[in-house]
Amino acid sequence: MSGRLLIGLDSGGAKTAAALCDGEGRVLARARDRGAAIVGLPDARFFEVVGGVLGRLGAEAGVDLARVERVAIGLSGVDYPDEQARQHAQIAQRLGLEERLDLVNDGLVALWGVSPTRRAALVQHGSGITTAYRDDYGREAIYDSLDVAEVYDIRRAAFARTARMIDGRAEPTSLRERVLAHCGVAAEDFAEWAFRHPKVAAARRLAVAGVVFAARSDGDAAAAEMIQAAAADYVLAVRAMSARLEGPFEAAFGGGVIAQGGAAFQAVIGERLAREVPQARLTPVALPPEFGAALLAAHGCGLDPERLFANLASLESAP
Secondary structure, eight states: OOSOEEEEEEEOSSEEEEEEEETTOOEEEEEEEEOOOOSSSOOHHHHHHHHHHHHHHHHHHTOOGGGOSEEEEEETTOOOHHHHHHHHHHHHHHHTOGGGEEEEEHHHHHHHTTOSSSSEEEEEESSSEEEEEESSTTOEEESOTTOTTOOOOHHHHHHHHHHHHHHTSSOOOHHHHHHHHHHTOOGGGHHHHHHHOHHHHHHHHHTOHHHHHHHHHTTOHHHHHHHHHHHHHHHHHHHHHHTTSOSOEEEEEESHHHHTTHHHHHHHHHHHHHHHOTTEEEOOOOSOHHHHHHHHHHHHTTOOHHHHHHHHHHHHTOO
């Protein structure tokens, strides 16, 4: 096998996904495993998961990993400049990557997967929040991966609104019964259940976005209000990022919470974006983050990201 080889890997709290491709964007192997996010320095779990994924990529493609020109890893937990040099050194040494490793926050590889355009912004809301932007290749930046500012979350809002509907502070709508059914709890027990069973309640809350979107589709006023509030806050983040970008750019909104709203929610976001950030053009997220990481690796070794993006996108959209 000849040609230049790249690996892109994305890892967060829930999953690790990776791809090995050549310099033309032909994918030779893909692998997935459980999450390997870190806090501080990488631990045994990280090396077990990521080392295993890299090994499976090489085995599937019949490639010695020493032949891979560059490996880019987007990793949840790569957040602080004072930790990054040590994180990079330990991971590169342990995995035998020497100078071939790019290690960045996972939000940046997600951004690379948005679009081949040089100026882009991303709001991604899943189990956590990712906001990132770039004004040129190699000039990617995280906006607020720590979510200290607390983006509006319809999941938290659904629980709070349900509690208010129960105690009389908000007018009841069908959303109340939908959330209670989703949680499997009676109205009179809801507050105590949420407080005394925090792990169960947290799991139900993380999965409640679809309930809100379904209620909105059926005309529920409270759900519609929350969805408008979420769209407003997502667009506000893009408007703030736009101050760091010059000229037109593409903006994408993705992640599990946003994806559950489907095309209807993208339309709500798009209408607000057009009014409030006219220099931004709404675009779908084109590639999964492991492909975004492969693009980062390509850029790191001097390949043309636009060409590689087009080839990976044609693969990803193939039936």
